[in-house]
Amino acid sequence: MPKIGMEEIRKDQVIEAAINAIVSKGLSNLSMKDIATQASVSTGIIYHYFESKEDLLMQVLKASFRQSHEKVMETVGPLKPSQDKLMKHLENINLVPKDNPEYMAVFLNYLGEANHNPKIRDMINKLFNNLTDYIGQYLRNVSDDKQQLKNLPVMIIALGIGLGTMWTLNNQLYDIDEMDQSLKTLISNYLANENGGKSK
Structure with missing residues (x-):
């Protein structure tokens, strides 16, 4: 479980990773695993902060x-x-x-x-x-x-x-x-x- 106070930092980290993944792979080929790899976190961590892939993409x-x-x-x-x-x-x-x-x-x-x-x-x-x-x-x-x-x-x-x-x-x-x-x-x-x- 991430430390209290790290939520915004982790969210920003995941969003930045998603941006980099979109730039390198394109939106249509993007998976949550790609984003997790780019952010050096598990997909579970991403789903802890974002309800779904669509939610994350809208935040991006x-x-x-x-x-x-x-x-x-x-x-x-x-x-x-x-x-x-x-x-x-x-x-x-x-x-x-x-x-x-x-x-x-x-x-x-x-x-x-x-x-x-x-x-x-x-x-x-x-x-x-x-x-x-x-x-x-x-x-x-x-x-x-x-x-x-x-x-x-x-x-x-x-x-x-x-x-x-x-x-x-x-x-x-x-x-x-x-x-x-x-x-x-x-x-x-x-x-x-x-x-x-x-x-x-």
Whole structure:
């Protein structure tokens, strides 16, 4: 029986081991034995802390999202001007596959399962909704054109996921540092265009 006070440490240890196992084996091939081996614990210890494999996998997804969210809060949150927040957020989004490749690998594995698993789909949709709301909040002062801003949060998220997926699968496809400036220029030009986001 694990010592009292070790519960959170052991849970984090198992979650980290599950992340490593997903990165190395893939979600569809993953077994509790793989995770136990990676964590250097017995499967019984894992089931002591997590009700089932699905429970553990949901906690892994939550932990991955939380780490990504904390990075945004640390770097974007303290900035005051909305334009500065936007540029820093774009920088963060662009660098995710380079700075946190484990997150991208886990995210892509879960994304592949989302169509078949309602719980995973709901959690990913919750992430998208939270990101959209957060970006929308700090964009309010970037432009007076409400129609222009309406779809911008979704566009930013889609660009980030698309670029991150492509670079994760083939990091020779484009220069990620050059893409940082290209992404910022693209969004800045969109905002500078008075007709941006409007149908002609």
